[in-house]
Amino acid sequence: MSVLILGLLIFLGVHSLRIFADGWRSRQIARLGEKPWKGLFALVSLTGFVLICWGFGLARQHPVLLYVPPLPLRHLNALFTLVAFVLFVAARVPRNRIKAKLHHPQLLAVKVWAFGHLLATGMLHDVVLFGAFLAWAIVLFAVSRRRDRLAGTVYPAGSLKGDVLAVVIGVVAWLAFALWLHLWLIGVNPMT
Structure with a gap:
């Protein structure tokens, strides 16, 4: 279950930046540029998604x-x-x-x-x-x-x-x- 929770924290966390850290997000886009920001965002999101899938599969083994x-x-x-x-x-x-x-x-x-x-x-x-x-x-x-x-x-x-x-x-x-x-x-x- 811990892998699933970690994946959710990463995936939903990065997708929650507009909720909790919109100013920081805007500063990072300005600092890095839009395309590098999107690339970094996609990489972190993909990492979280993979962990969600893997963690869900692991958790299903112990229902x-x-x-x-x-x-x-x-x-x-x-x-x-x-x-x-x-x-x-x-x-x-x-x-x-x-x-x-x-x-x-x-x-x-x-x-x-x-x-x-x-x-x-x-x-x-x-x-x-x-x-x-x-x-x-x-x-x-x-x-x-x-x-x-x-x-x-x-x-x-x-x-x-x-x-x-x-x-x-x-x-x-x-x-x-x-x-x-x-x-x-x-x-x-x-x-x-």
Whole structure:
């Protein structure tokens, strides 16, 4: 469990700089330059992500059951994950009304994904992983929305084309992940 927690601290820590050390972050970008900062950020993030994956795999070898979710919640999680995929894609597709309305759909995607998985799983390692991501996304979403309001940030208006692209790409990506990649990468078939 310690490797998983270390990975979460590194990954979520570096992704929390805008929450806790925005001024320091800005000074480092000015000092290093944007590209070197992004490279360093990516390296630290990747290190944390690898530790999360490795630590989660290790923790799964010593499961500790906290609660047994009802079977329907496992199936409900598929719906939560579908919504999360669409939100995640909406963060990247230009000019869609989802992003125009919600402003930070990627953080909402993380919240929906984590909450759905907390409903569907009951092992300690699941609660640590998904609970950490849920707490982080809740805080960062609130901070990001506040920062947008203070800065007067206006998101571009969306279009039907952007909406359709976000939904179609999100659904196709979700299908690929749910039907094949989740089992291959994580070892769990989410459709059973």
